[in-house]
Amino acid sequence: MKIGYARVSTVDQNEARQMEALREEGVDRIYMDKKSGKDFNRPEYQKMIASLQKGDVLVVHSIDRLGRNYEEIITEWRKITKEIEADIIVQDMPLLNTSQNKDLTGTLIADIVLQLLSYVAQRERENIRQRQKEGIAIAKAQGKYKGRAKKEIGKKLFEDTKARWQNGEITKIQFAKIIGVSRGTLYRILGEEKDD
Structure with a gap:
């Protein structure tokens, strides 16, 4: 399939x-995620991997559909080609x-190209992050960047929950969940209170 x-x-x-x-390639079924490729919490990708069987052919437009960094791409490639024993067609890279x-030379060339392209995908991701940091620094210098808006937490809810935590009724993780913030944000808030 x-x-x-x-x-x-x-x-x-x-x-x-x-x-x-993908349709032009004659695929029987298409899975699509509309999320970032930063991690593999992509439900359609996971369904696709679960449905792949030995002898199937996976068609992707570009190598970065498998992941955004070198290790993820290599890991997914090996899982698909070696463990599942399915084939892969990368439309923008016929090699x-x-x-x-499937002979030794073809496999060697594919492995070399895969390693190189995986490296390039990771470098591009790092470059994007660097450009983003530089853009934020420039915007801050110009007074245009405000960052993410602070989450508003009801004072009564915070104080009541804090008292429960201090009395040992709940854990810090439960404290964070009740007031609707991450654990890191809770640590920051508690640290700021200590400084005041």
């Missing part, structure tokens, strides 16, 4: 373009087509 996987992480990325390219060139 030929299975397609697509991921769009922003409104700018064109989902129709990926879907059309990585594992359904052809």
